Amino acid sequence: MRIETCYSRPGLDGRGKGPADRLARSTGGPASARLADVILLDFPLPRETSVELFSDPVVQFVADAPIPTLPDLAGWDWLVEIAYRPGVTDTLALTAREAIEIAEGGPRGRPWLVQTARLYLVTAPGSAGRADLVRSAFSALWNPLIQSAVFISRYEWEAGSRLPDPYPAVSLSDDPEPALFDLAAMDDAALEALSTRRLLALNLAEMRAIKDHFSSPATLAARAARGLAPFATDVELEMIAQTWSEHCKHKIFNAEIEYSEPGEPSREIRSLFKTYIRATTEELAPSRPDLLSVFTDNAGVFKFDDQTAVCVKAETHNSPSALDPYGGAITGIVGVNRDILGTGIGAAPLFNTDVLCFAPPSMPDAEVPEGLIVPRELLAGVHRGIVDGGNQSGIPVAAGAFVFDEGYMGKPLVFCGTGGIMPMSVRGAPSWQKSVAPAMLAVMVGGRIGKDGIHGATFSSLALDESSPSSAVQIGDPIIQKRMTDFLLEARDAGLYSGITDNGAGGLSSSLCEMAESSGGVRIDLDKCPLKYPGLSPWEILVSESQERMSLAVKRESLEALLELGSRRGVEASVVGEFTDSGCVEATYRGKTVCLVGMEFLHRGLPGMRLPARWVPPAIACAPIEDRADWTEALLGVLADPDVASKETLVRQYDHEVKSISIEKPFTGLGRDAPSDGGVLKPRYDSWRGLTVTHGICPRLSSRDARAMALAAVDEAYRAHVALGGDPGRAVALDNFCWPDPVESSSNPDGAYKMAQLVRACEALREACIAYGLPLVSGKDSMKNDAFAGGRRISVAPTLLVTLVGVIDDVRKASSTDFLAAGDLIYVVGATGRLLGASVLERSLERPGGRSAPPERYLGPCPVADPRGHLPAYQAIARAMSGRALRSCHDLSDGGLAVALAESCLGGRLGARLRLDAMPRRGESLPMPYPEAAALLFAEDTGRFVVSVRSEDRERFERSMAGMALALLGETTAEPRLSATLGGRIVLDAALGDIERAYKTPLA
């Protein structure tokens, strides 16, 4: 039966407005849409129960006849109904089932079906016979990968067409018997074909290694002893492919690299990871006793105070978000939450971070190749996923960013980070450690296994094209996961399990094999894994990435209590195997062994790669800038660039205050609308100690040199930490690399250049982190951010995101960006080299909207950060701040000095009067053909701040900054104007109202 619920007054339900507006535009006539929420059941439910369960009688009614026939809703021209495809998790249906169970309304003694759909009754006189217009009006509400849509015109309805009741359920005819592969008989071509056909994403060398392993006498003997055929099963191949995927094994970061650059002898790098990342942390570790666990677990863990540890991790979910923006993003966020839940013995998620990179929304649709989602819609879908994922989990967004560049048109970058908190000790043991020992049971907790998310790990290691698998999309549900999280933290504190890790990429195959490294082996019983529906092949059960699942190691004596608590909390827990010390991963299915692979081969049998890296400094144009008397218009243009303009409309849809731990929020100041430099949190109600959360991301600079890009990213994150009042010696960093494919091949001829960019970025990361004392506690890389569309390759700019989490001793001393009172003195700290290359000005002078300047209009080289040179000023600022000699502090980043001043003025609803003549400069004369005023106002040198100081604190402040590059530029004014002179001439004079409009309008 269909239960159809509708709002009694159309004005109460805004959900039909979007498609109606689009239809009105395309038909040129009026259009409206009423909406009905539909529940489909395969049993009768009494009407009064339907009303109680599925409607709000104050504002809604449950239709007593098919809703398209109701006189109240007569006059529609089209019915459009959208439902999930079979097998896609429909969380609304799961909740409806639970409500029916609470009301004891379901049939007894047989399984029953609940489905949901959303029905639109569309009235648009101009749409008769124009199914194409109706379809396109609904395109944003309907992702064909995961949803079906039914369109019925008035004419078709009258001819007898009806809406589905019920929708088809999953029906699988796959033969679930494992397939066998005689690898020994395969030549190279057959091996490569096998890898391609099964989406294994393994190269020939890797396939050969697997063939050699399965042909070796030791393997053959071991298999014969167990009565197994000498052939590899699909279960084994798929498991190895998941474990060896770029996503899981970071093959590029562990490759041997031969790096060359003109005029230098070529050199060899054995593993970027070991050389630049792990070595950095190892070098800093002796001076950082607060580091508790790095590189060994899901997330890095450090000590926050004597009772509390904090862990942090950031991930990307780029490829899934390119296919299904909403589902990809929501899954990204709940996925990284699970990483935290699986850290140590289990941490509670404390905050999220979201850094999202897209092509500018101003890109005309006509310039977006067929097959790609237009940037505007990608942004809307990803944003909605982040909103739902974070808000519904009850985890506040502490900090984030939106970054725009045309290179993100093929794949957006969706960085999701989470910080977690746990007591230093849980039941007397260090919380950051877990134990997995032989004879412990392997228990899977949370959702069931379906076909969703098959091949996620191998798929993200490939470029996107038309054949990308739709089953690679999985949709996370924050509510199921929130309930599982609450349950697991309760179980943790009751000591009901010993080890925990998340099921993410690679599913059970990854989580259990990873845990088995501690015990020395695992035996998995695939028949005991709870499935959403029958018909999955054994290999699918093992590698499915169905969401909301964690794996536990449980002592036998704790099992009963764990299962009992799970049933009280409505969370399913199932024993799916046992940890062993056999040295093997074994899996059985229907009583037969279908997988027997040695742990040694699985985890260390992967052949290394050897990759070339060739750096050739690019030739950079240096277009002149015409001088102008007044740079006010230029400032308004820079403020309107999407990297600079206010994201308040987007960010205010994130809950950033749940848990009541937020101190410095995304927007600050009197009007609560000026951007802050990052987040400050107060994680404990009983302590004033806080955390800072900041980011650095500067992809524009990669067009000049990825080394400058990476230096600037570290500097930006660390500078913001200092600006907020963080302790300069107590921060940790995360590195997330998102790169275009750096493996040279015939289809990727400049791969060696991109690899050289990666090498230079890694060197820079190490240089900056050593200078600032920033251990890298966790990181991730995503190396295939390319799409093939419209006959060309679209690649992201090489992008390093640096996420910093630091400690601030007392949040009451945390600073902010807003000017506080008229008459305060304004200083700039740090010098400018007056280079404008890769600045926001460079692209905003060319055209508005955030699109890159064409290379022939580049403004020359970009500034290069000097961490060792910047550090003394940072330490001096921190000292001045702890002595409360500063009123406000804002770091200079996108848009340079002029933008920072505009934002600080906006925050205080104040003006500023400045003379630029004394600004600290590096170098004698202007290095490039720019007007001096442009360089002083808009250069984006790192290492700089705008600060305000009470006039009576002048001496104290200047003394504390002795020896630093520093200039007193002027003072804050009650008159709301930002004005500046250079050489006695006014070069900037902007009314605060104009600043506010330019800054707030573009992305509102």
Next chain:
Amino acid sequence: MEPKALVLAGYGFNADAELAEALRLAGAAPERLHLADLAADPSLLGKARILAFPGGFSFGDHLGSGQVVALLCRRTLRPALERFVADGGLVIGVCNGFQALVRMGILPNRDGRWGREVSLIQNESGRFVDAWYPVAFEGKGRCAWTKGLSGRLLPVRHGEGRFVARDAAALDAIEAEGLVAARYSSGENPNGSERAIAGICDPSGRVFGLMPHPEAFLVRENHPSRRHPSRDDPGIDLFENGVRAARDAT
């Protein structure tokens, strides 16, 4: 003796920790309790003086905000809850908790039979919003929780907070009987609520729900303009009112 406050948790509630902290700062002895445990043993309510429904997304709000919690409470807790309120117990629901109380019918409950009169529906903007808005408390109302409180900025964090009544007569009666406890003020209205209503109480004045989050303003440093002078007080005094009323009723 500190009155015991039960703060519900589980099923997707997520603002329970700060609600417990606000009650603790106000002088209560809070205890977080999974709603499943209370539903299984409603007698647990007997030992408490305050019952608090926190914010969150209970059951994902999939069938309507607060809908399934309301169903669960009606089916398992109704007699115990009615006895609790009749005996002088205090109830507060914030945000999703308010939505659940309204869907239960225990607010505004003018008929004494949990008849449904009002609802909280999708914001007029169609969007979730997290921002601080000016809120004024009704001086002459019946609400025990908001008596004598000064107006202030409070954080609003919801997508479905638009207060609507069944009809104009119900709205007038709610006003006339002094059941409106809080309104958005200074001409602002984040969600299009009728008569800018942000919170209401029942005729006893002891059952109270509101959309803004006083428990998210625990200390002055939570204020978004924290470094500018301000007359906005943290939300603890609202909970102090509740704790006082709970004490007075025993």
